[in-house]
Amino acid sequence: xxxxxxxxxxxxxxxxxxxxxxxxxxxxxxxxxxxxxxxxxxxxxxxxxxxxxxxxxxxxxxxxxxxxxxxxxxxxxxxxxxxxxxxxxxxxxxxxxxxxxxxxxxxxxxxxxxxxxxxxxxxxxxxxxxxxxxxxxxxxxxxxxxxxxxxxxxxxxxxxxxxxxxxxxxxxxxxxxxxxxxxxx
Numbered sequence: 001x002x003x004x005x006x007x008x009x010x011x012x013x014x015x016x017x018x019x020x021x022x023x024x025x026x027x028x029x030x031x032x033x034x035x036x037x038x039x040x041x042x043x044x045x046x047x048x049x050x051x052x053x054x055x056x057x058x059x060x061x062x063x064x065x066x067x068x069x070x071x072x073x074x075x076x077x078x079x080x081x082x083x084x085x086x087x088x089x090x091x092x093x094x095x096x097x098x099x100x101x102x103x104x105x106x107x108x109x110x111x112x113x114x115x116x117x118x119x120x121x122x123x124x125x126x127x128x129x130x131x132x133x134x135x136x137x138x139x140x141x142x143x144x145x146x147x148x149x150x151x152x153x154x155x156x157x158x159x160x161x162x163x164x165x166x167x168x169x170x171x172x173x174x175x176x177x178x179x180x181x182x183x184x185x
Contacts, residue, residue: 011049014039015060023102027057027110057110058124064103065128068096069135082141082182086151089136090175093155097171101159129156144185151178 017039021030032053036043050056076088093100111125129152136155137148154174161169 015063018060028113083179
């Protein structure tokens with residue numbers, strides 16, 4: 001009797017398993033052959049589920065963003081005030097800082113490799129950033145939506161700055177600044 005494969009489960013396993021290799025080696029250095037070996041499948045299996053390496057990467061990235069958003073929302077679920085929500089979001093960022101910085105680097109590596117081919121990477125980046133920004137904005141609990149946009153910019157900017165200077169922008173100071181801004185708004 002042939003083995004019955006749940007294609008949704010298999011796709012999810014391939015997506016989940018690919019992050020470690022991409023995070024370790026970067027988008028450019030990873031090949032479909034390496035991915036297949038790392039995941040314990042044939043390259044044919046990968047091409048059955050994904051059009052190419054970019055398709056796999058974008059599905060993996062989308063999965064990680066959705067997971068991150070779910071985890072961040074769980075962190076602020078019991079927060080009753082905008083200040084408590086800011087603290088929850090920043091606590092989440094502090095706990096997951098290394099992962100979030102890796103995602104920033106990985107995505108820019110992907111975008112650099114794809115530049116000039118088509119607008120899909122830039123469009124994809126906009127959609128992913130928008131998902132984070134809208135999550136923060138809609139769950140911050142403030143009437144001025146610009147504060148959610150500012151929070152996202154501060155978080156992303158701080159993560160990027162801390163890539164090159166980990167001591168340069170303490171997350172606690174950025175959080176405190178945002179709290180002060182919310183209190184005076």
